Amino acid sequence: xLDRIGDKWTVLVVSTLSAGALRYSDLQASIAGISxxxxxxxxxxxxxxGLITRxxxxxxxxxxxxELTDLGRSLLGAVTAMAGWAAAHHSEIARNRAASELTGVxxxxxxxxxxxx
Amino acid sequence: xLDRIGDKWTVLVVSTLSAGALRYSDLQASIAGISxxxxxxxxxxxxxxGLITRxxxxxxxxxxxxELTDLGRSLLGAVTAMAGWAAAHHSEIARNRAASELTGVxxxxxxxxxxxx
DNA sequence: CGGGATCCGGGGCGATACTG
DNA sequence: CAGTATCGCCCCGGATCCCG
Numbered sequence: 001x002l003d004r005i006g007d008k009w010t011v012l013v014v015s016t017l018s019a020g021a022l023r024y025s026d027l028q029a030s031i032a033g034i035s036x037x038x039x040x041x042x043x044x045x046x047x048x049x050g051l052i053t054r055x056x057x058x059x060x061x062x063x064x065x066x067e068l069t070d071l072g073r074s075l076l077g078a079v080t081a082m083a084g085w086a087a088a089h090h091s092e093i094a095r096n097r098a099a100s101e102l103t104g105v106x107x108x109x110x111x112x113x114x115x116x117x
Numbered sequence: 118x119l120d121r122i123g124d125k126w127t128v129l130v131v132s133t134l135s136a137g138a139l140r141y142s143d144l145q146a147s148i149a150g151i152s153x154x155x156x157x158x159x160x161x162x163x164x165x166x167g168l169i170t171r172x173x174x175x176x177x178x179x180x181x182x183x184e185l186t187d188l189g190r191s192l193l194g195a196v197t198a199m200a201g202w203a204a205a206h207h208s209e210i211a212r213n214r215a216a217s218e219l220t221g222v223x224x225x226x227x228x229x230x231x232x233x234x
Numbered sequence: 235c236g237g238g239a240t241c242c243g244g245g246g247c248g249a250t251a252c253t254g
Numbered sequence: 255c256a257g258t259a260t261c262g263c264c265c266c267g268g269a270t271c272c273c274g
Contacts, residue, residue: 050213096167
């Protein structure tokens with residue numbers, strides 16, 4: 001459950017759909033780095049769980065739109081909180097991580113050199 | 118980044134630590150299903166990123182306590198939102214998923230029998 | 235255009251055994 | 255009590271090919 005909704009691609013897809021219905025190709029273009037496989041899979045899971053609806057228009061060329069359901073929108077708060085926090089603190093995290101690199105915090109082996117000074 | 122903070126174990130560890138400092142074994146007992154490996158790994162990552170502090174007491178038997186930092190507490194909102202949503206809607210999700218099972222939504226192959234009736 | 239099927243490598247993750 | 259090191263399975267996830 002948490003595995004599903006906390007999933008990176010799920011978070012990105014849901015937050016991307018917050019603006020409104022989007023087509024498959026729009027989603028793929030909006031979400032940097034997502035592969036066809038992951039996008040399709042994530043969309044299916046979200047549809048299965050009732051978080052989004054899938055609407056296929058019998059046109060040519062074919063068009064498919066995805067949109068958040070009410071349940072999906074109820075997740076928006078949590079998801080945007082995650083995404084927002086990530087965006088707001090990612091530089092601070094990076095700094096902390098770099099600092100840990102120097103102090104050796106969070107590493108298993110001190111390894112040669114760390115204890116020499 | 119999202120991969121890290123959206124991680125199932127991260128969410129559970131952070132939300133578990135919301136009450137206050139806890140020992141390693143307390144965390145393992147509180148978080149059902151977590152393995153020693155994942156707990157240790159998650160704690161290290163969180164410490165590296167500056168979300169928790171690790172305090173070792175030079176006693177016997179040894180005692181180590183983990184506690185959220187201010188940065189960690191700033192994540193609490195998002196994390197509890199996730200955990201709360203998951204808890205609140207997991208039954209609804211389960212129902213939707215079961216319903217999809219019948220309608221065939223979200224499955225690749227209709228397979229024999231699904232289209233017969 | 236939207237998406238299904240398949241192949242394949244990397245590594246996440248869970249036991250297990252051991253240490254200090 | 256609080257970890258660390260190792261092994262092995264499994265599945266994620268990208269690349270590719272193909273179809274309606």
